[in-house]
Amino acid sequence: MxxxxxxxxxxxxxxxxxxxxxxxxxxxxxxxxxxxxxxxxxxxxxxxxxxxxxxxxxxxxxxxxxxxxxxxxxxxxxxxxxxxxxxxxxxxxxxxxxxxxxxxxxxxxxxxxxxxxxxxxxxxxxxxxxxxxxxxxxxxxxxxxxxxxxxxxxxxxxxxxxxxxxxxxxxxNPYLLGWNTTLGEPVDNIQDLLAKAGDTPVGIAEPISQNGMFQLQTWMDEYGEDFLGELAALNHTVIRSTTPLAQSLAAGEVGYAILMQPGLLDQLKEEGAPVEQIVPDDGLVTxxxxxxxxxxxxxxxxxxxxxxxxxxxxxxxxxxxxxxxxxxxxxxxxxxxxxxAWDEVQAVDDAEWPQERRDEFRAVWDSYFLP
The missing domain is CATH 3.40.190.10 (Periplasmic binding protein-like II)
Known part of the structure; x- marks a missing residue:
């Protein structure tokens, strides 16, 4: 929607x-x-x-x-x-x-x-x-x-x-993909990131709210439920919020960032951090x-x-x-x-994400990302 x-x-x-x-x-x-x-x-x-x-x-x-x-x-x-x-x-x-x-x-x-x-x-x-x-x-x-x-x-x-x-x-605001220019290559969308990441560390913002869950679900709907398995197979770190995710990217602790929020990398880039970001070009932007x-x-x-x-x-x-x-x-x-454009960003419909569904999504997420 x-x-x-x-x-x-x-x-x-x-x-x-x-x-x-x-x-x-x-x-x-x-x-x-x-x-x-x-x-x-x-x-x-x-x-x-x-x-x-x-x-x-x-x-x-x-x-x-x-x-x-x-x-x-x-x-x-x-x-x-x-x-x-x-x-x-x-x-x-x-x-x-x-x-x-x-x-x-x-x-x-x-x-x-x-x-x-x-x-x-x-x-x-x-x-x-x-x-x-x-x-x-x-x-x-x-x-x-x-x-x-x-x-x-x-x-x-x-x-x-x-x-x-x-x-x-x-x-x-759309979710963005980011990369450290000294560690990662430019990417156009999530599939491009999956193909290029290799062993480079990847930071993923933890999907705490329905907003992040909806972006992940949108990718799963397009690429299949094993999409989470592809993410989990990366050399990844799950980071609780986007502020420390941006800081980790700027510090070179991770080479790519998934579920990045606008505004954070701009300030770090102005301070000299080797970071870039992009709105994915695949029409799956939430x-x-x-x-x-x-x-x-x-x-x-x-x-x-x-x-x-x-x-x-x-x-x-x-x-x-x-x-x-x-x-x-x-x-x-x-x-x-x-x-x-106003219709470039897909919005989460809160009515479709009651607590029960959020709990169900987290159970699936945890099955891939918890030890």
Whole structure:
């Protein structure tokens, strides 16, 4: 299934603060935060999961921006690497609003937000990660605010990329193949890598989420279930996440990297590391969507809505492509340079990967990769 603009609820990624451990909150019964009316009388309805985002008229949008400036702050919980610097640009366009970015892996961010939501503690105003199933569940709980689109965003057609009223697909990152130029040869796709790797060490990101599982399953569907056996026969190391995988590739500990995430190798290459990466050319590219969700009960609900609309603007989409590419953006912004076509990246459908299926896939994976 490719990224599209259906309203399937299962479809769903300055000051800088990097958190190394979760805040431990006292246990209490789950409670749904109640959104409050912001300064300037702007209303923020709780997401219902039953319709499209609200479209504001010019006067309502001006009131929202006024309220956001009055709040003066914005807290974003984000999982992709490098978003601290990217999101700091928001304050260039809205200088009255100071942005703080808390960046952690998606699983840690979700655990942190679940604790804060259940404890009734305000934390993130906006979160940006690649787990749409979490958004669907929390929208049903009333823990997300419905999104509000500016007249400009609505005219561009962003409402067509909404999942009900709480989530918008903003960008899609593909999984990449990487190689160390002193150890490995350039490759075009996974079959090319299998043919060229030989005894060269290969790093494989562990498929912890359905995203990585879906890429592996896509290859298995094309090349047969023994594809995992071909991977396991390589001189391989399974590495838990893509950050240490990128570091291992740069250090020459592995010569090839499979299931590489965009953004990591670019920075290492700028620092002089002998690394290259490629979007596979075989039409079997999968990846993960990133989109913003605004938290009900947040301290800065107006700034959160303005930030979401900022993400949808043409300049910001270009900034995302330039800073976090390769990636795909919706076709409505076809003037965005160097972006992948929106249908080049196949999206995982969370509804097709419930916990039972993920457990079944891991059992097959473990049969090849565990001692």
């Amino acid at each position: 490719r990224f599209h603009h259906s309203k399937n609820p299962s479809r769903i990624a300055l000051g800088v603060l990097t958190v190394g451990a979760l805040v431990v909150l006292s246990s209490c019964a789950s409670s749904t935060p109640e959104p409050e009316e912001s300064a300037a009388g702007v209303d923020f309805p709780v997401a219902t999961g039953s319709g499209s985002p609200t479209v504001l008229d010019d006067a309502e949008w001006e009131s929202l921006v006024e309220a956001a400036n009055a709040e003066g702050e914005l807290i974003v919980y984000s999982s992709p690497p490098g978003t601290e610097e990217t999101f700091a640009q928001f304050s260039e366009d809205y200088p009255d609003i100071t942005v703080t970015v808390v960046r952690e892996p998606t699983s840690d961010l979700i655990a942190r937000m679940d604790q804060e939501i259940d404890a009734g503690v305000a934390g993130a105003d906006v979160t940006w990660h690649s787990q749409p199933a979490w958004a669907a569940t929390r929208a049903e709980d009333g823990a997300l605010n419905a999104l509000q689109l500016s007249p400009e965003a609505a005219e561009l057609g962003w409402g067509e990329f909404a999942t009900d009223d709480y989530y918008l697909q903003i960008m899609a 990846g993960f969507a990133y989109g913003p969700m605004t938290l009900a009960g947040a301290d800065h609900p107006a700034a959160a809505q303005v930030f979401v609309n900022w993400l949808m603007s043409q300049p910001t989409q270009q900034l995302l492509v330039d800073s976090h590419g390769p990636l795909a953006v919706p076709i409505i912004l076809d003037g965005t340079e160097n972006a992948l």
